[in-house]
Amino acid sequence: MATPAVELQNVTKKFGEFVAVDNVNLHIKDGEFFSLLGPSGCGKTTNLRMIAGFEQPTIGEIFIKGQPVAGIPAYRRPVNTVFQSYALFPHMTVAQNVAFGLEMKGVPRPEINRRVLEALELVQLPHLSERRPKQLSGGQQQRIALARALVNRPQVLLLDEPLGALDLKLRKAMQLELKQIQVEVGITFIYVTHDQEEALTMSDRIAVMNEGLVQQVGEPRRIYEHPANRFVADFIGETNFVSGRVKTVAALAEVEIPGATVLASSEGHSLSPGQEVTLAIRPEKINVYPTGKVDLMKKEAGIDAEAAMSLFGGQIPTGEVDVREYLAMEKNSVVISGRVREAIYIGTDTRYRINLNNSETSLVVRVQNFGSRYDTMFNVDDEVYIHWAAENAQVLLD
Amino acid sequence: MSAAAATQPQTIPFPRQMFGHNLRRTFNKHVLTWLAVGVFLFLYLPIIVLIIYSFNANRVVGVWTGFTTDWYVRLFNNPLLASAFRVSIWVAFWSTIISTILGTLAALVLERYRFWGKLTYDAILYLPVIIPDIVMALSSLLFFVMFNVALSRYTVLIIHVAFNIAFVAIVVRARLADMDDRLEEAAADLGANEWITFRRVTLPLLMPGIVSGALMAFTLSLDDFVITFFVSGPGSTTLPVRVYSMIKFGITPEINAISTLMLLGSTLLVVISLLLQRR
Numbered sequence: 001m002a003t004p005a006v007e008l009q010n011v012t013k014k015f016g017e018f019v020a021v022d023n024v025n026l027h028i029k030d031g032e033f034f035s036l037l038g039p040s041g042c043g044k045t046t047n048l049r050m051i052a053g054f055e056q057p058t059i060g061e062i063f064i065k066g067q068p069v070a071g072i073p074a075y076r077r078p079v080n081t082v083f084q085s086y087a088l089f090p091h092m093t094v095a096q097n098v099a100f101g102l103e104m105k106g107v108p109r110p111e112i113n114r115r116v117l118e119a120l121e122l123v124q125l126p127h128l129s130e131r132r133p134k135q136l137s138g139g140q141q142q143r144i145a146l147a148r149a150l151v152n153r154p155q156v157l158l159l160d161e162p163l164g165a166l167d168l169k170l171r172k173a174m175q176l177e178l179k180q181i182q183v184e185v186g187i188t189f190i191y192v193t194h195d196q197e198e199a200l201t202m203s204d205r206i207a208v209m210n211e212g213l214v215q216q217v218g219e220p221r222r223i224y225e226h227p228a229n230r231f232v233a234d235f236i237g238e239t240n241f242v243s244g245r246v247k248t249v250a251a252l253a254e255v256e257i258p259g260a261t262v263l264a265s266s267e268g269h270s271l272s273p274g275q276e277v278t279l280a281i282r283p284e285k286i287n288v289y290p291t292g293k294v295d296l297m298k299k300e301a302g303i304d305a306e307a308a309m310s311l312f313g314g315q316i317p318t319g320e321v322d323v324r325e326y327l328a329m330e331k332n333s334v335v336i337s338g339r340v341r342e343a344i345y346i347g348t349d350t351r352y353r354i355n356l357n358n359s360e361t362s363l364v365v366r367v368q369n370f371g372s373r374y375d376t377m378f379n380v381d382d383e384v385y386i387h388w389a390a391e392n393a394q395v396l397l398d
Numbered sequence: 399m400s401a402a403a404a405t406q407p408q409t410i411p412f413p414r415q416m417f418g419h420n421l422r423r424t425f426n427k428h429v430l431t432w433l434a435v436g437v438f439l440f441l442y443l444p445i446i447v448l449i450i451y452s453f454n455a456n457r458v459v460g461v462w463t464g465f466t467t468d469w470y471v472r473l474f475n476n477p478l479l480a481s482a483f484r485v486s487i488w489v490a491f492w493s494t495i496i497s498t499i500l501g502t503l504a505a506l507v508l509e510r511y512r513f514w515g516k517l518t519y520d521a522i523l524y525l526p527v528i529i530p531d532i533v534m535a536l537s538s539l540l541f542f543v544m545f546n547v548a549l550s551r552y553t554v555l556i557i558h559v560a561f562n563i564a565f566v567a568i569v570v571r572a573r574l575a576d577m578d579d580r581l582e583e584a585a586a587d588l589g590a591n592e593w594i595t596f597r598r599v600t601l602p603l604l605m606p607g608i609v610s611g612a613l614m615a616f617t618l619s620l621d622d623f624v625i626t627f628f629v630s631g632p633g634s635t636t637l638p639v640r641v642y643s644m645i646k647f648g649i650t651p652e653i654n655a656i657s658t659l660m661l662l663g664s665t666l667l668v669v670i671s672l673l674l675q676r677r
Contacts, residue, residue, distance in 0.1 A: 052587060054586075074583070074586040074587055083583070085578055087581050089581060090603070100585070100588050100598075104589030105589055148588070149587075
């Protein structure tokens with residue numbers, strides 16, 4: 001296995017009695033875009049500051065490119081940081097700011113000038129080299145801060161919520177640009193953020209942190225689809241939590257929930273029958289259908305004719321079909337009857353709250369508004385079927 | 399509208415509310431304006447009178463006979479005043495240099511480091527700002543007498559450094575507190591050790607505060623009378639002390655002239671200092 005760019009071994013950091021980082025182990029691969037994600041005060045920034053050398057771990061060891069860095073001061077570490085406040089030197093021009101790191105390394109003047117220009121071109125601001133930081137907009141300052149760090153060609157670039165101060169639109173544009181720059185320069189990025197969407201958009205892998213502990217490490221898709229625990233499921237995106245009891249154990253376990261027994265993914269956990277668990281289902285994974293009989297050929301209630309086609313082997317039954325029977329034909333699917341409690345139109349989607357099988361338990365469901373099917377929207381008190389694929393429901397231990 | 403609804407006292411009648419509000423505003427406006435004018439007159443009228451009479455041709459203060467600049471000419475030809483001026487400048491210059499360095503270091507230590515007894519040190523450092531000059535003067539004199547130190551321009555210098563440190567430290571510390579800590583971390587992150595970080599980032603950013611503190615120290619040193627009067631020995635008479643001894647022989651327009659010059663010099667330094675602090 002290749003040497004990891006950065007490795008944290010059993011790292012704990014205490015500030016007095018307060019444990020900011022609690023026995024963290026991380027392997028960050030070379031060339032990876034790695035995000036530390038969590039709410040404020042979860043220890044993500046402390047982790048970053050320990051890698052940068054601004055803080056020393058209380059216990060444990062940090063390796064950069066396989067070398068232990070304990071006792072090596074910040075100014076001798078092969079890493080550079082982009083600060084949340086940018087921390088551009090206000091008394092220097094943009095060019096002097098970017099040149100600072102190279103001057104410290106004793107790079108000859110002609111090479112400094114060339115590399116400064118290169119770095120400013122990378123962030124598309126070569127025309128601002130003689131300006132002072134105060135004369136730049138927030139977005140421009142952010143790019144200069146990035147150029148000032150990247151010009152040193154660090155082994156690892158540390159970014160501490162660098163987009164936090166920008167407005168939403170600029171932030172979205174910068175997310176894509178940052179990712180593109182990372183691919184271009186091929187440097188390992190360690191990115192601290194509390195914005196789950198940002199982390200999902202840019203990262204190769206994410207470590208979700210809470211209260212100093214690493215909750216889960218994995219690719220964005222894995223973290224979103226198969227959260228390891230309730231915190232991760234709740235922090236990233238929106239999730240329905242339903243408490244239940246394990247009935248049978250398998251890759252797809254049978255779980256009793258109020259009003260139904262359903263199949264759900266038990267990935268990452270070993271379960272035993274009778275165990276109390278929580279089921280997590282994303283609102284967008286759930287579909288809503290009308291009760292009764294529909295004519296598939298008429299595309300009533302949004303039953304997808306193409307999906308129906310594959311389900312029935314190219315032969316769509318003519319005439320009326322019972323919706324429940326139709327939905328149950330799909331392998332490992334969950335169908336439960338319910339009653340609409342709440343229906344809110346929010347533009348791209350409609351948000352329903354639906355009670356399960358006359359029980360008090362309800363699920364939030366998001367249905368994307370294809371076309372302008374305003375007439376097919378369900379109303380409060382409508383009887384419906386809700387349906388999801390079994391592997392989209394994740395069993396969580398509490 | 400029905401009659402019943404019209405007679406119901408729903409809100410405070412509109413005109414009364416307006417009247418009350420206006421009355422208060424008018425009162426505030428006039429009283430405050432005249433109060434301000436009164437205070438400014440009280441503070442500056444004596445000074446304006448002093449400046450006017452420095453150009454009076456008549457030797458008797460209070461009797462205006464005509465305009466002259468004679469008193470200023472005589473001032474520059476007075477050897478005693480000239481030597482006092484030289485002593486004042488010497489003391490102000492060196493006490494500024496020494497107290498600016500020490501005051502800046504004190505500010506850095508207090509703002510950046512945690513150490514045992516910090517709070518006590520902090521409080522003691524600012525004592526010269528709070529305690530009356532006469533207390534500082536007496537205690538300084540007693541100190542020198544106790545240790546058998548002959549009073550000279552050096553004793554004056556030592557005491558000026560002592561009280562100036564506090565003022566420099568206050569101004570520099572305010573500047574330091576405003577500075578983003580991340581700037582120094584950024585310098586370290588880019589490969590600068592503590593000394594280079596201080597020289598290339600911290601010091602340039604503190605400079606307006608340091609210069610402004612130095613100007614303040616220079617002004618305070620030039621203007622000080624009470625403390626200097628107690629600790630100055632033969633040959634170390636500063637300008638304010640010399641002026642005081644001149645007054646003993648009667649107030650002449652010469653005194654008015656030198657006071658005007660000192661006033662102008664001090665005002666200039668303080669204005670520059672304030673402008674720098676704003677930056």
